[in-house]
Amino acid sequence: MAEKPVLSVINLKTYFYLEKQVVKAVDGVSLDVYKGRITALIGGSGSGKSVMSLSIFNLVDKPGKIIDGEIWLNGVNLRKLSEKQLLKVRGKEISMIFQNPTSSLNPVLKVKEHLAEVIQTHNNEIVKKEALSMFRDVLFRVGLKNTDQILESYPFELSGGMCQRVMVAMGLLAHAHVLIADEPTSSLDLTTQAAILEELMRLKNEGLAVVLITHDLGVVAQMADDVYVIKDGKIVDSGTVYEVFQSPKHAYTKSLLDAVF
Numbered sequence: 544m545a546e547k548p549v550l551s552v553i554n555l556k557t558y559f560y561l562e563k564q565v566v567k568a569v570d571g572v573s574l575d576v577y578k579g580r581i582t583a584l585i586g587g588s589g590s591g592k593s594v595m596s597l598s599i600f601n602l603v604d605k606p607g608k609i610i611d612g613e614i615w616l617n618g619v620n621l622r623k624l625s626e627k628q629l630l631k632v633r634g635k636e637i638s639m640i641f642q643n644p645t646s647s648l649n650p651v652l653k654v655k656e657h658l659a660e661v662i663q664t665h666n667n668e669i670v671k672k673e674a675l676s677m678f679r680d681v682l683f684r685v686g687l688k689n690t691d692q693i694l695e696s697y698p699f700e701l702s703g704g705m706c707q708r709v710m711v712a713m714g715l716l717a718h719a720h721v722l723i724a725d726e727p728t729s730s731l732d733l734t735t736q737a738a739i740l741e742e743l744m745r746l747k748n749e750g751l752a753v754v755l756i757t758h759d760l761g762v763v764a765q766m767a768d769d770v771y772v773i774k775d776g777k778i779v780d781s782g783t784v785y786e787v788f789q790s791p792k793h794a795y796t797k798s799l800l801d802a803v804f
């Protein structure tokens with residue numbers, strides 16, 4: 544691929560130091576994520592998908608630790624940044640939507656306050672009125688219609704799908720370059736799942752780089768451009784979705800595909 548990746552992970556290792564053993568949750572993963580493409584990360588339960596995405600944000604808690612590797616975002620190695628510098632990157636340049644959208648938002652903040660937090664650190668001079676019209680606009684873009692009411696709502700007053708969309712809106716407002724979606728639809732009903740997936744496609748078409756972590760290989764076949772298969776913390780297969788699904792190189796990929804198709 545001629546274009547440079549927006550996000551490049553090189554030889555990343557994240558281990559959990561337990562009393563009796565070391566769990567090598569991510570064990571030398573390298574992957575490239577491109578603008579305007581959906582990159583899927585697939586693998587069975589416990590293969591390292593979530594630890595991988597948390598590592599990108601440096602959000603791995605003890606006893607876990609990133610012990611090696613580089614994480615390049617638009618030419619900056621995130622592993623060299625201080626926690627203060629990383630705060631500016633998280634949710635701004637890379638945003639993330641999690642499995643459980645309701646608990647990913649702060650329960651004591653209204654939607655408008657979540658959105659305000661995004662622009663405060665980003666763009667102080669925006670006056671209140673302009674900010675509100677930007678918020679309405681961005682909520683509308685993610686398919687939320689009753690924007691004035693939603694702005695005044697707390698997360699618990701919204702459905703899971705609505706919270707998910709608020710998180711996507713926060714990423715849009717921040718002009719994020721990369722969106723990492725970790726099982727973004729797992730807790731949602733079918734109609735909302737379809738709407739969120741459609742939204743991800745739209746964002747990709749707008750030029751965002753999307754990393755999609757999912758168990759749902761049907762969704763991957765339908766939506767992804769590139770695929771990485773992770774097993775026991777290691778990438779065992781990768782390529783375009785066509786390459787990986789048509790001619791899987793690793794027996795593990797074949798078994799994942801056989802279980803579904």
Ligand SMILES: Nc1ncnc2c1ncn2[C@@H]1O[C@H](COP(=O)(O)OP(=O)(O)OP(=O)(O)O)[C@@H](O)[C@H]1O
Pocket residue numbers: 559561566567568586587588589590591592593594595605606607
């Ligand atoms: N806090 C922790 N302490 C110890 N081990 C952990 C911790 N968190 C994750 N692990 C281990 O790291 C490995 C990778 O876990 P991870 O959550 O990344 O898997 P996953 O691929 O996201 O699974 P799933 O699809 O079920 O969400 C697993 O062996 C898991 O047990």
